[in-house]
Amino acid sequence: MMIGALISSGASRAAPPALSMGEILKSSPPEAWKLIDPASTLYLDLPRGRIIVELAPSFAPHHVENIKRLVRAGFFDGLAVVRVQDNYVVQWGDADAVKPLGGAQKRLQPEFDRTETGKGLFTALPDPDAYARQVGFTDGFPVARDLKISKSWLAHCYAMVGVGRDVGADSGNGTELYAVIGHAPRHLDRNVTLVGRVVRGIELLSSLPRGTGDLGFYKTAGERTPITRVRLAADLPPGEQLSLEALRTDTATFVALLQNRRFRSDDWYKTAAGRIDLCNMPLPVRDRLQ
Template identity: 40%
Template sequence: MPAGISIRHLARFSLLLIILAYGNDTLGNEKQSAEKAIRTPGEIIAQAPADEWRQVRAENLLILELPGGPVMIELADQFAPGHTKNLRLLAAHGFYDGLAMYRVIDGFVAQGGDQAGERDTGQGRRTIPAEFTTAGIAAEDFTALPGPDGYAPQAGFSGGFPAAREPKTGKTWMTHCYGAVAMAREQSPDSGGTDFYIVIGPAQRYLDRNTTVFGRVISGMSAVQQLARGSKAGGVLEDPETNRIEQARIASQLRETERPQVHVMRTDSASFRELIRARSHRPEDWFQYRPDHVDVCAVGVPVRVQASEG
Protein backbone atom coordinates (compact mmCIF):
# COMPACT_ATOMS: atom_id res chain seq x y z
CA MET A 1 0.00 0.00 0.00
CA PRO A 2 1.44 3.46 -0.89
CA ALA A 3 2.64 5.52 2.03
CA GLY A 4 0.12 7.99 3.36
CA ILE A 5 -3.01 6.11 2.19
CA SER A 6 -4.99 4.37 4.90
CA ILE A 7 -7.35 1.43 4.46
CA ARG A 8 -10.23 3.78 5.32
CA HIS A 9 -9.25 6.21 2.50
CA LEU A 10 -8.86 3.32 0.07
CA ALA A 11 -12.33 2.02 0.95
CA ARG A 12 -13.86 5.46 0.43
CA PHE A 13 -12.09 5.81 -2.93
CA SER A 14 -13.32 2.40 -4.07
CA LEU A 15 -16.87 3.28 -3.06
CA LEU A 16 -16.63 6.53 -5.04
CA LEU A 17 -15.55 4.63 -8.14
CA ILE A 18 -18.51 2.27 -7.76
CA ILE A 19 -20.94 5.20 -7.42
CA LEU A 20 -19.50 6.94 -10.48
CA ALA A 21 -19.64 3.75 -12.52
CA TYR A 22 -23.24 3.14 -11.45
CA GLY A 23 -24.17 6.75 -12.23
CA ASN A 24 -22.66 6.59 -15.71
CA ASP A 25 -24.39 3.29 -16.35
CA THR A 26 -27.70 4.76 -15.19
CA LEU A 27 -27.29 7.80 -17.41
CA GLY A 28 -26.43 5.56 -20.32
CA ASN A 29 -29.51 3.44 -19.72
CA GLU A 30 -31.70 6.55 -19.42
CA LYS A 31 -30.28 7.88 -22.69
CA GLN A 32 -30.93 4.57 -24.43
CA SER A 33 -34.48 4.51 -23.05
CA ALA A 34 -35.07 8.07 -24.30
CA GLU A 35 -33.73 7.11 -27.71
CA LYS A 36 -36.05 4.11 -27.90
CA ALA A 37 -39.01 6.25 -26.79
CA ILE A 38 -38.78 8.43 -29.91
CA ARG A 39 -40.91 6.99 -32.68
CA THR A 40 -39.83 7.14 -36.31
CA PRO A 41 -41.22 10.00 -38.45
CA GLY A 42 -43.40 7.52 -40.36
CA GLU A 43 -44.93 6.21 -37.15
CA ILE A 44 -45.56 9.71 -35.80
CA ILE A 45 -47.33 10.85 -38.97
CA ALA A 46 -49.39 7.67 -39.32
CA GLN A 47 -50.48 7.67 -35.68
CA ALA A 48 -51.13 11.40 -35.21
CA PRO A 49 -54.71 11.87 -33.91
CA ALA A 50 -57.31 13.66 -36.01
CA ASP A 51 -57.34 16.77 -33.82
CA GLU A 52 -53.65 17.37 -34.58
CA TRP A 53 -54.45 17.99 -38.26
CA ARG A 54 -56.10 21.09 -39.70
CA GLN A 55 -57.97 21.42 -42.96
CA VAL A 56 -56.64 24.01 -45.40
CA ARG A 57 -59.34 26.58 -46.01
CA ALA A 58 -60.63 26.72 -49.58
CA GLU A 59 -59.87 30.44 -49.83
CA ASN A 60 -56.23 29.74 -48.97
CA LEU A 61 -55.68 26.97 -51.52
CA LEU A 62 -54.28 28.10 -54.89
CA ILE A 63 -54.31 25.43 -57.59
CA LEU A 64 -52.02 25.83 -60.61
CA GLU A 65 -52.62 23.56 -63.57
CA LEU A 66 -49.21 22.95 -65.15
CA PRO A 67 -48.28 20.59 -68.00
CA GLY A 68 -47.11 18.01 -65.47
CA GLY A 69 -50.26 18.18 -63.34
CA PRO A 70 -51.87 20.26 -60.60
CA VAL A 71 -49.82 22.13 -58.02
CA MET A 72 -51.46 23.06 -54.72
CA ILE A 73 -50.17 26.08 -52.84
CA GLU A 74 -51.31 27.09 -49.38
CA LEU A 75 -51.45 30.86 -49.00
CA ALA A 76 -50.17 32.30 -45.72
CA ASP A 77 -52.48 35.13 -44.67
CA GLN A 78 -50.75 35.53 -41.33
CA PHE A 79 -47.41 36.37 -42.97
CA ALA A 80 -48.43 38.36 -46.06
CA PRO A 81 -52.13 39.37 -46.05
CA GLY A 82 -51.67 41.96 -48.80
CA HIS A 83 -50.09 39.47 -51.16
CA THR A 84 -52.58 36.68 -50.51
CA LYS A 85 -55.47 39.07 -51.07
CA ASN A 86 -53.95 40.25 -54.34
CA LEU A 87 -53.37 36.66 -55.50
CA ARG A 88 -57.03 35.84 -54.89
CA LEU A 89 -58.14 38.82 -56.95
CA LEU A 90 -55.76 37.97 -59.78
CA ALA A 91 -56.80 34.31 -59.83
CA ALA A 92 -60.50 35.23 -59.79
CA HIS A 93 -59.88 37.47 -62.79
CA GLY A 94 -58.15 34.64 -64.68
CA PHE A 95 -54.95 36.67 -64.77
CA TYR A 96 -52.59 33.68 -64.82
CA ASP A 97 -54.56 31.54 -67.27
CA GLY A 98 -52.47 30.96 -70.39
CA LEU A 99 -49.35 32.63 -69.00
CA ALA A 100 -46.19 30.63 -68.32
CA MET A 101 -43.47 29.68 -65.89
CA TYR A 102 -41.06 31.57 -68.10
CA ARG A 103 -37.88 31.54 -65.98
CA VAL A 104 -36.65 28.23 -64.59
CA ILE A 105 -33.15 27.74 -63.17
CA ASP A 106 -32.24 24.21 -62.18
CA GLY A 107 -31.57 23.89 -58.46
CA PHE A 108 -32.84 27.42 -57.80
CA VAL A 109 -36.33 28.71 -58.70
CA ALA A 110 -39.17 28.48 -61.21
CA GLN A 111 -40.72 31.88 -61.91
CA GLY A 112 -44.03 32.55 -63.60
CA GLY A 113 -46.45 35.31 -64.43
CA ASP A 114 -46.82 38.13 -66.92
CA GLN A 115 -43.41 38.29 -68.56
CA ALA A 116 -44.48 41.07 -70.94
CA GLY A 117 -46.15 43.08 -68.17
CA GLU A 118 -49.15 43.88 -70.35
CA ARG A 119 -52.04 41.75 -69.07
CA ASP A 120 -55.02 43.40 -67.39
CA THR A 121 -55.03 42.73 -63.64
CA GLY A 122 -58.74 43.32 -63.05
CA GLN A 123 -59.28 44.30 -59.42
CA GLY A 124 -55.81 43.06 -58.53
CA ARG A 125 -52.74 45.25 -58.50
CA ARG A 126 -49.55 44.95 -60.48
CA THR A 127 -47.39 46.16 -57.58
CA ILE A 128 -48.08 46.12 -53.85
CA PRO A 129 -46.06 47.04 -50.74
CA ALA A 130 -43.54 44.43 -49.64
CA GLU A 131 -44.30 42.23 -46.64
CA PHE A 132 -40.86 40.89 -45.84
CA THR A 133 -41.66 40.47 -42.11
CA THR A 134 -44.65 40.66 -39.81
CA ALA A 135 -45.06 41.65 -36.18
CA GLY A 136 -48.47 40.02 -35.98
CA ILE A 137 -47.43 36.55 -34.80
CA ALA A 138 -47.23 36.05 -31.04
CA ALA A 139 -44.36 34.16 -29.44
CA GLU A 140 -46.73 31.44 -28.21
CA ASP A 141 -47.80 30.82 -31.83
CA PHE A 142 -44.23 30.04 -32.85
CA THR A 143 -42.83 26.53 -32.38
CA ALA A 144 -39.10 27.14 -32.08
CA LEU A 145 -36.43 24.63 -33.03
CA PRO A 146 -33.70 23.90 -30.50
CA GLY A 147 -30.20 24.96 -31.38
CA PRO A 148 -28.75 27.72 -33.55
CA ASP A 149 -29.80 28.93 -36.99
CA GLY A 150 -27.32 30.51 -39.38
CA TYR A 151 -29.73 33.09 -40.80
CA ALA A 152 -31.84 34.22 -37.85
CA PRO A 153 -31.83 34.41 -34.05
CA GLN A 154 -34.52 31.72 -34.01
CA ALA A 155 -36.04 29.31 -36.53
CA GLY A 156 -39.16 27.19 -36.28
CA PHE A 157 -42.74 26.95 -37.46
CA SER A 158 -45.94 28.94 -37.25
CA GLY A 159 -49.35 28.01 -38.57
CA GLY A 160 -47.92 25.17 -40.66
CA PHE A 161 -45.18 27.19 -42.33
CA PRO A 162 -41.40 27.12 -41.79
CA ALA A 163 -40.37 30.48 -40.42
CA ALA A 164 -37.77 32.49 -38.54
CA ARG A 165 -38.06 35.08 -35.82
CA GLU A 166 -36.32 37.85 -33.91
CA PRO A 167 -37.46 37.43 -30.28
CA LYS A 168 -36.34 40.94 -29.31
CA THR A 169 -38.46 42.72 -31.94
CA GLY A 170 -41.16 40.09 -32.44
CA LYS A 171 -40.63 40.21 -36.22
CA THR A 172 -41.34 36.92 -37.99
CA TRP A 173 -40.97 35.82 -41.60
CA MET A 174 -41.31 32.74 -43.76
CA THR A 175 -38.12 31.01 -44.83
CA HIS A 176 -36.98 30.08 -48.34
CA CYS A 177 -37.21 26.31 -47.92
CA TYR A 178 -37.86 23.88 -50.77
CA GLY A 179 -41.32 24.58 -52.15
CA ALA A 180 -41.57 28.12 -50.77
CA VAL A 181 -43.61 30.51 -52.95
CA ALA A 182 -42.53 34.14 -53.02
CA MET A 183 -43.11 37.31 -55.01
CA ALA A 184 -40.48 38.28 -57.56
CA ARG A 185 -39.45 41.93 -57.59
CA GLU A 186 -37.11 44.36 -59.29
CA GLN A 187 -34.76 46.80 -57.53
CA SER A 188 -37.46 48.52 -55.48
CA PRO A 189 -38.76 46.50 -52.52
CA ASP A 190 -42.32 47.40 -53.52
CA SER A 191 -42.02 46.51 -57.21
CA GLY A 192 -43.59 43.01 -56.97
CA GLY A 193 -47.21 42.01 -57.15
CA THR A 194 -47.95 39.54 -59.94
CA ASP A 195 -44.93 37.40 -60.88
CA PHE A 196 -44.05 34.73 -58.34
CA TYR A 197 -41.40 32.04 -57.96
CA ILE A 198 -41.19 28.60 -56.38
CA VAL A 199 -37.98 27.35 -54.76
CA ILE A 200 -37.07 24.13 -56.61
CA GLY A 201 -33.60 23.50 -55.22
CA PRO A 202 -31.92 23.49 -51.81
CA ALA A 203 -32.99 26.13 -49.34
CA GLN A 204 -32.21 29.66 -50.52
CA ARG A 205 -32.16 31.20 -47.07
CA TYR A 206 -30.06 34.20 -48.12
CA LEU A 207 -33.21 35.46 -49.85
CA ASP A 208 -35.09 35.63 -46.54
CA ARG A 209 -36.41 39.14 -45.80
CA ASN A 210 -35.46 40.27 -49.31
CA THR A 211 -38.65 39.12 -51.00
CA THR A 212 -42.14 38.40 -49.69
CA VAL A 213 -42.77 34.71 -49.08
CA PHE A 214 -46.54 34.23 -49.09
CA GLY A 215 -47.10 30.48 -49.31
CA ARG A 216 -45.69 27.03 -49.90
CA VAL A 217 -46.36 24.14 -52.24
CA ILE A 218 -48.12 21.41 -50.27
CA SER A 219 -48.72 19.04 -53.19
CA GLY A 220 -47.44 18.73 -56.76
CA MET A 221 -43.74 19.58 -56.57
CA SER A 222 -43.13 16.81 -59.09
CA ALA A 223 -45.08 18.85 -61.66
CA VAL A 224 -42.96 21.91 -60.84
CA GLN A 225 -39.76 19.88 -61.25
CA GLN A 226 -40.94 18.68 -64.68
CA LEU A 227 -40.88 22.24 -66.04
CA ALA A 228 -38.42 22.85 -68.86
CA ARG A 229 -35.30 24.75 -67.78
CA GLY A 230 -34.41 28.04 -69.41
CA SER A 231 -31.36 28.36 -71.66
CA LYS A 232 -31.27 32.14 -72.11
CA ALA A 233 -29.66 34.63 -69.75
CA GLY A 234 -31.19 34.51 -66.28
CA GLY A 235 -32.82 31.14 -66.92
CA VAL A 236 -35.46 32.53 -69.30
CA LEU A 237 -36.93 30.02 -71.72
CA GLU A 238 -36.61 30.31 -75.50
CA ASP A 239 -40.21 29.14 -75.73
CA PRO A 240 -42.04 29.92 -72.46
CA GLU A 241 -45.19 28.33 -73.89
CA THR A 242 -43.56 24.99 -73.03
CA ASN A 243 -44.31 25.76 -69.39
CA ARG A 244 -47.81 27.07 -69.88
CA ILE A 245 -50.03 27.76 -66.86
CA GLU A 246 -53.28 26.31 -68.12
CA GLN A 247 -55.28 27.70 -65.24
CA ALA A 248 -54.87 29.17 -61.76
CA ARG A 249 -57.81 29.03 -59.38
CA ILE A 250 -58.49 29.49 -55.69
CA ALA A 251 -60.30 26.39 -54.42
CA SER A 252 -63.17 28.53 -53.17
CA GLN A 253 -63.90 29.41 -56.82
CA LEU A 254 -64.62 25.75 -57.53
CA ARG A 255 -67.77 23.81 -56.77
CA GLU A 256 -67.59 22.03 -53.44
CA THR A 257 -67.47 18.63 -55.12
CA GLU A 258 -64.44 19.78 -57.14
CA ARG A 259 -62.43 21.03 -54.18
CA PRO A 260 -59.63 18.76 -52.94
CA GLN A 261 -59.61 18.16 -49.20
CA VAL A 262 -56.18 18.96 -47.83
CA HIS A 263 -55.08 18.50 -44.23
CA VAL A 264 -51.80 19.73 -42.74
CA MET A 265 -50.35 18.61 -39.42
CA ARG A 266 -50.64 21.37 -36.86
CA THR A 267 -47.17 22.67 -36.07
CA ASP A 268 -48.25 23.51 -32.52
CA SER A 269 -49.24 19.89 -31.83
CA ALA A 270 -47.54 17.26 -29.68
CA SER A 271 -47.06 15.03 -32.72
CA PHE A 272 -45.21 17.75 -34.61
CA ARG A 273 -42.97 18.49 -31.65
CA GLU A 274 -42.14 14.79 -31.51
CA LEU A 275 -41.52 14.85 -35.26
CA ILE A 276 -38.96 17.62 -34.73
CA ARG A 277 -37.18 15.46 -32.13
CA ALA A 278 -37.25 12.47 -34.48
CA ARG A 279 -35.83 14.47 -37.39
CA SER A 280 -33.11 15.77 -35.07
CA HIS A 281 -32.18 12.52 -33.36
CA ARG A 282 -32.92 10.05 -36.21
CA PRO A 283 -34.18 7.09 -34.14
CA GLU A 284 -34.17 4.62 -37.04
CA ASP A 285 -31.85 1.65 -36.46
CA TRP A 286 -29.96 2.38 -39.71
CA PHE A 287 -28.24 5.45 -38.21
CA GLN A 288 -24.87 4.93 -36.56
CA TYR A 289 -24.23 8.64 -35.98
CA ARG A 290 -26.98 10.94 -34.80
CA PRO A 291 -26.38 14.69 -35.08
CA ASP A 292 -29.04 15.77 -32.55
CA HIS A 293 -29.61 18.84 -34.68
CA VAL A 294 -32.02 19.73 -37.46
CA ASP A 295 -32.46 22.65 -39.83
CA VAL A 296 -35.85 24.33 -40.28
CA CYS A 297 -35.90 23.31 -43.93
CA ALA A 298 -35.24 19.65 -43.07
CA VAL A 299 -38.50 19.18 -41.16
CA GLY A 300 -41.22 18.78 -43.75
CA VAL A 301 -44.70 19.65 -42.48
CA PRO A 302 -46.85 16.54 -43.21
CA VAL A 303 -49.77 16.89 -45.62
CA ARG A 304 -52.69 14.62 -46.48
CA VAL A 305 -54.56 15.18 -49.74
CA GLN A 306 -57.94 13.69 -50.59
CA ALA A 307 -58.97 14.04 -54.24
CA SER A 308 -62.13 15.92 -55.15
CA GLU A 309 -65.34 14.01 -55.81
CA GLY A 310 -66.17 15.80 -59.03
Protein backbone atom coordinates in the same frame (compact mmCIF):
# COMPACT_ATOMS: atom_id res chain seq x y z
CA MET B 1 -46.19 27.14 -28.74
CA MET B 2 -43.08 28.40 -27.02
CA ILE B 3 -39.90 26.45 -26.91
CA GLY B 4 -40.20 25.73 -23.21
CA ALA B 5 -43.62 24.21 -23.57
CA LEU B 6 -42.74 21.33 -25.80
CA ILE B 7 -39.03 21.21 -26.45
CA SER B 8 -37.05 21.55 -23.28
CA SER B 9 -33.59 23.00 -23.37
CA GLY B 10 -32.33 19.48 -22.84
CA ALA B 11 -34.07 18.27 -25.95
CA SER B 12 -30.92 18.21 -28.00
CA ARG B 13 -29.58 15.49 -25.71
CA ALA B 14 -32.83 13.54 -25.38
CA ALA B 15 -33.15 10.02 -26.71
CA PRO B 16 -35.56 9.72 -29.60
CA PRO B 17 -38.91 8.02 -29.31
CA ALA B 18 -38.85 4.51 -30.69
CA LEU B 19 -41.69 5.17 -33.13
CA SER B 20 -41.06 5.71 -36.81
CA MET B 21 -42.24 8.81 -38.64
CA GLY B 22 -45.09 6.83 -40.18
CA GLU B 23 -46.13 5.46 -36.81
CA ILE B 24 -46.10 8.90 -35.24
CA LEU B 25 -48.40 10.24 -37.95
CA LYS B 26 -50.64 7.20 -37.87
CA SER B 27 -51.14 7.47 -34.11
CA SER B 28 -51.78 11.22 -34.21
CA PRO B 29 -55.10 12.47 -32.84
CA PRO B 30 -57.48 14.16 -35.33
CA GLU B 31 -57.00 17.51 -33.61
CA ALA B 32 -53.31 17.45 -34.53
CA TRP B 33 -54.43 18.26 -38.07
CA LYS B 34 -56.01 21.35 -39.55
CA LEU B 35 -58.04 21.63 -42.71
CA ILE B 36 -56.16 23.75 -45.23
CA ASP B 37 -58.56 26.60 -45.93
CA PRO B 38 -59.96 26.30 -49.48
CA ALA B 39 -60.17 30.11 -49.55
CA SER B 40 -56.37 30.16 -49.18
CA THR B 41 -55.62 27.30 -51.55
CA LEU B 42 -54.52 27.72 -55.16
CA TYR B 43 -54.69 25.06 -57.83
CA LEU B 44 -52.07 25.73 -60.48
CA ASP B 45 -52.87 23.45 -63.39
CA LEU B 46 -50.21 22.60 -65.96
CA PRO B 47 -50.59 20.09 -68.78
CA ARG B 48 -48.45 17.72 -66.68
CA GLY B 49 -50.64 17.97 -63.60
CA ARG B 50 -51.76 20.05 -60.65
CA ILE B 51 -49.67 22.01 -58.17
CA ILE B 52 -51.43 22.99 -54.93
CA VAL B 53 -50.31 26.07 -53.00
CA GLU B 54 -51.34 26.91 -49.44
CA LEU B 55 -51.33 30.69 -49.10
CA ALA B 56 -50.23 32.42 -45.90
CA PRO B 57 -52.57 35.38 -45.34
CA SER B 58 -51.38 35.74 -41.75
CA PHE B 59 -47.93 36.70 -43.04
CA ALA B 60 -48.73 38.52 -46.28
CA PRO B 61 -52.39 39.60 -46.17
CA HIS B 62 -52.21 42.24 -48.88
CA HIS B 63 -50.22 40.17 -51.32
CA VAL B 64 -52.47 37.17 -50.78
CA GLU B 65 -55.51 39.38 -51.37
CA ASN B 66 -53.98 40.73 -54.57
CA ILE B 67 -53.15 37.25 -55.83
CA LYS B 68 -56.73 36.15 -55.15
CA ARG B 69 -58.00 39.05 -57.22
CA LEU B 70 -55.70 38.12 -60.06
CA VAL B 71 -56.78 34.50 -59.88
CA ARG B 72 -60.47 35.41 -59.83
CA ALA B 73 -59.95 37.58 -62.91
CA GLY B 74 -58.45 34.58 -64.71
CA PHE B 75 -55.17 36.45 -64.88
CA PHE B 76 -52.87 33.42 -64.92
CA ASP B 77 -54.86 31.32 -67.38
CA GLY B 78 -52.90 30.96 -70.60
CA LEU B 79 -49.73 32.44 -69.13
CA ALA B 80 -46.67 30.22 -68.63
CA VAL B 81 -43.75 29.02 -66.58
CA VAL B 82 -41.07 31.35 -67.88
CA ARG B 83 -38.03 30.55 -65.76
CA VAL B 84 -36.45 27.45 -64.27
CA GLN B 85 -33.07 28.10 -62.67
CA ASP B 86 -31.37 25.03 -61.33
CA ASN B 87 -30.97 24.81 -57.56
CA TYR B 88 -32.96 28.02 -57.19
CA VAL B 89 -36.47 28.83 -58.44
CA VAL B 90 -39.24 28.12 -60.93
CA GLN B 91 -41.11 31.28 -61.92
CA TRP B 92 -44.46 31.72 -63.63
CA GLY B 93 -46.81 34.51 -64.61
CA ASP B 94 -46.77 37.54 -66.83
CA ALA B 95 -43.09 38.05 -67.56
CA ASP B 96 -43.92 40.70 -70.12
CA ALA B 97 -46.31 42.63 -67.82
CA VAL B 98 -48.85 43.11 -70.58
CA LYS B 99 -51.97 41.50 -69.19
CA PRO B 100 -54.65 43.65 -67.50
CA LEU B 101 -54.70 43.24 -63.73
CA GLY B 102 -58.44 42.77 -63.35
CA GLY B 103 -58.77 45.13 -60.42
CA ALA B 104 -55.65 44.01 -58.58
CA GLN B 105 -53.07 46.51 -57.34
CA LYS B 106 -50.07 47.23 -59.53
CA ARG B 107 -47.76 48.07 -56.63
CA LEU B 108 -47.92 46.88 -53.04
CA GLN B 109 -46.00 47.78 -49.93
CA PRO B 110 -43.65 44.89 -49.17
CA GLU B 111 -44.64 42.31 -46.57
CA PHE B 112 -41.11 41.05 -46.03
CA ASP B 113 -41.73 40.51 -42.33
CA ARG B 114 -44.36 41.09 -39.67
CA THR B 115 -44.44 42.39 -36.14
CA GLU B 116 -43.69 39.65 -33.65
CA THR B 117 -44.64 39.99 -30.01
CA GLY B 118 -43.37 36.56 -29.06
CA LYS B 119 -46.83 35.69 -27.77
CA GLY B 120 -48.17 33.79 -30.78
CA LEU B 121 -47.97 30.09 -31.48
CA PHE B 122 -44.41 29.24 -32.36
CA THR B 123 -42.61 25.93 -32.06
CA ALA B 124 -38.95 26.82 -31.87
CA LEU B 125 -36.14 24.66 -33.17
CA PRO B 126 -33.42 24.22 -30.55
CA ASP B 127 -30.69 24.03 -33.22
CA PRO B 128 -28.57 26.87 -34.60
CA ASP B 129 -29.49 28.59 -37.84
CA ALA B 130 -27.03 30.19 -40.24
CA TYR B 131 -29.27 33.17 -40.94
CA ALA B 132 -31.49 34.06 -38.00
CA ARG B 133 -31.43 34.32 -34.23
CA GLN B 134 -34.28 31.89 -33.93
CA VAL B 135 -36.19 29.64 -36.28
CA GLY B 136 -39.18 27.39 -35.94
CA PHE B 137 -42.73 26.87 -37.14
CA THR B 138 -45.89 28.95 -37.06
CA ASP B 139 -49.20 27.88 -38.61
CA GLY B 140 -47.47 25.11 -40.52
CA PHE B 141 -44.87 27.36 -42.12
CA PRO B 142 -41.10 27.59 -41.59
CA VAL B 143 -40.43 30.86 -39.84
CA ALA B 144 -37.44 32.91 -38.67
CA ARG B 145 -37.68 35.59 -36.04
CA ASP B 146 -35.74 38.15 -34.10
CA LEU B 147 -37.40 39.31 -30.92
CA LYS B 148 -34.80 42.05 -30.51
CA ILE B 149 -36.39 43.83 -33.44
CA SER B 150 -39.86 42.33 -32.82
CA LYS B 151 -40.06 40.77 -36.27
CA SER B 152 -40.79 37.38 -37.76
CA TRP B 153 -40.80 36.27 -41.38
CA LEU B 154 -41.39 33.26 -43.56
CA ALA B 155 -38.20 31.43 -44.53
CA HIS B 156 -37.16 30.51 -48.08
CA CYS B 157 -37.29 26.73 -47.70
CA TYR B 158 -37.81 24.26 -50.52
CA ALA B 159 -41.30 24.65 -52.09
CA MET B 160 -41.98 28.06 -50.56
CA VAL B 161 -43.75 30.46 -52.92
CA GLY B 162 -42.82 34.12 -53.29
CA VAL B 163 -43.66 37.24 -55.23
CA GLY B 164 -41.13 38.23 -57.88
CA ARG B 165 -40.22 41.90 -57.91
CA ASP B 166 -37.95 44.38 -59.64
CA VAL B 167 -35.54 46.69 -57.82
CA GLY B 168 -38.27 48.66 -56.09
CA ALA B 169 -39.33 47.04 -52.81
CA ASP B 170 -42.96 47.78 -53.74
CA SER B 171 -42.69 46.50 -57.31
CA GLY B 172 -43.98 43.00 -56.60
CA ASN B 173 -47.71 42.48 -57.01
CA GLY B 174 -48.20 38.74 -57.50
CA THR B 175 -48.32 38.76 -61.30
CA GLU B 176 -45.04 36.83 -61.21
CA LEU B 177 -44.68 34.09 -58.64
CA TYR B 178 -41.87 31.66 -57.95
CA ALA B 179 -41.32 28.47 -56.01
CA VAL B 180 -38.02 27.37 -54.47
CA ILE B 181 -36.62 24.20 -56.09
CA GLY B 182 -33.14 23.98 -54.57
CA HIS B 183 -31.14 24.48 -51.44
CA ALA B 184 -32.96 27.11 -49.42
CA PRO B 185 -31.90 30.57 -50.73
CA ARG B 186 -32.28 32.11 -47.31
CA HIS B 187 -30.47 35.29 -48.40
CA LEU B 188 -33.80 36.13 -50.05
CA ASP B 189 -35.48 36.20 -46.63
CA ARG B 190 -36.74 39.71 -45.85
CA ASN B 191 -36.01 40.72 -49.44
CA VAL B 192 -39.07 39.18 -51.03
CA THR B 193 -42.65 38.75 -49.87
CA LEU B 194 -43.32 35.07 -49.39
CA VAL B 195 -46.97 34.16 -49.75
CA GLY B 196 -47.24 30.42 -49.13
CA ARG B 197 -45.89 27.01 -49.97
CA VAL B 198 -46.50 24.22 -52.44
CA VAL B 199 -48.17 21.39 -50.53
CA ARG B 200 -48.68 19.05 -53.50
CA GLY B 201 -46.96 18.71 -56.87
CA ILE B 202 -43.68 20.57 -56.34
CA GLU B 203 -42.02 17.77 -58.33
CA LEU B 204 -44.00 18.91 -61.39
CA LEU B 205 -42.14 22.21 -61.17
CA SER B 206 -38.74 21.00 -59.98
CA SER B 207 -38.39 18.50 -62.83
CA LEU B 208 -39.05 21.00 -65.62
CA PRO B 209 -36.22 21.58 -68.12
CA ARG B 210 -33.89 24.30 -66.96
CA GLY B 211 -33.91 27.56 -68.86
CA THR B 212 -30.77 28.23 -70.84
CA GLY B 213 -30.95 32.02 -70.76
CA ASP B 214 -29.69 34.38 -68.08
CA LEU B 215 -31.04 33.52 -64.61
CA GLY B 216 -32.70 30.42 -66.03
CA PHE B 217 -35.26 32.26 -68.16
CA TYR B 218 -36.28 30.35 -71.27
CA LYS B 219 -34.85 31.98 -74.37
CA THR B 220 -37.90 31.35 -76.50
CA ALA B 221 -41.62 31.31 -75.83
CA GLY B 222 -41.75 27.81 -77.27
CA GLU B 223 -39.74 26.44 -74.36
CA ARG B 224 -42.18 27.73 -71.77
CA THR B 225 -44.68 25.45 -70.08
CA PRO B 226 -48.19 26.85 -70.53
CA ILE B 227 -50.45 27.34 -67.52
CA THR B 228 -53.83 25.79 -68.18
CA ARG B 229 -55.51 27.69 -65.38
CA VAL B 230 -55.16 28.83 -61.79
CA ARG B 231 -58.14 28.69 -59.43
CA LEU B 232 -58.89 29.23 -55.78
CA ALA B 233 -60.11 25.91 -54.39
CA ALA B 234 -63.04 27.68 -52.73
CA ASP B 235 -64.26 28.97 -56.08
CA LEU B 236 -64.67 25.49 -57.56
CA PRO B 237 -67.76 23.32 -57.14
CA PRO B 238 -67.47 21.23 -53.95
CA GLY B 239 -67.00 18.07 -55.98
CA GLU B 240 -63.86 19.52 -57.55
CA GLN B 241 -62.29 20.62 -54.26
CA LEU B 242 -59.70 18.41 -52.62
CA SER B 243 -59.86 18.33 -48.85
CA LEU B 244 -56.33 18.51 -47.52
CA GLU B 245 -55.14 18.55 -43.95
CA ALA B 246 -51.81 19.83 -42.70
CA LEU B 247 -50.19 18.66 -39.50
CA ARG B 248 -50.46 21.47 -36.97
CA THR B 249 -47.02 22.62 -35.92
CA ASP B 250 -48.16 23.57 -32.41
CA THR B 251 -48.92 20.00 -31.37
CA ALA B 252 -47.23 17.22 -29.45
CA THR B 253 -47.41 15.11 -32.61
CA PHE B 254 -45.35 17.65 -34.51
CA VAL B 255 -42.78 17.88 -31.74
CA ALA B 256 -42.53 14.07 -31.64
CA LEU B 257 -41.95 14.15 -35.39
CA LEU B 258 -39.36 16.87 -35.01
CA GLN B 259 -37.47 14.85 -32.42
CA ASN B 260 -37.75 11.80 -34.65
CA ARG B 261 -36.18 13.73 -37.52
CA ARG B 262 -33.46 15.17 -35.30
CA PHE B 263 -32.55 11.74 -33.95
CA ARG B 264 -32.72 9.17 -36.70
CA SER B 265 -32.71 5.88 -34.86
CA ASP B 266 -33.30 3.12 -37.39
CA ASP B 267 -30.64 0.54 -38.20
CA TRP B 268 -29.43 2.34 -41.29
CA TYR B 269 -28.18 5.43 -39.45
CA LYS B 270 -24.79 5.04 -37.79
CA THR B 271 -24.58 8.60 -36.50
CA ALA B 272 -27.75 10.46 -35.53
CA ALA B 273 -27.25 14.17 -36.15
CA GLY B 274 -29.29 15.09 -33.08
CA ARG B 275 -30.01 18.33 -34.91
CA ILE B 276 -31.96 19.51 -37.89
CA ASP B 277 -31.98 22.44 -40.26
CA LEU B 278 -35.22 24.41 -40.43
CA CYS B 279 -35.70 23.51 -44.08
CA ASN B 280 -35.14 19.79 -43.58
CA MET B 281 -38.21 19.38 -41.40
CA PRO B 282 -41.11 17.68 -43.20
CA LEU B 283 -44.44 19.51 -42.94
CA PRO B 284 -46.91 16.67 -43.59
CA VAL B 285 -50.08 17.09 -45.61
CA ARG B 286 -52.68 14.37 -46.14
CA ASP B 287 -56.07 13.86 -47.72
CA ARG B 288 -58.72 14.58 -45.15
CA LEU B 289 -59.83 11.41 -43.42
CA GLN B 290 -63.42 10.53 -44.24
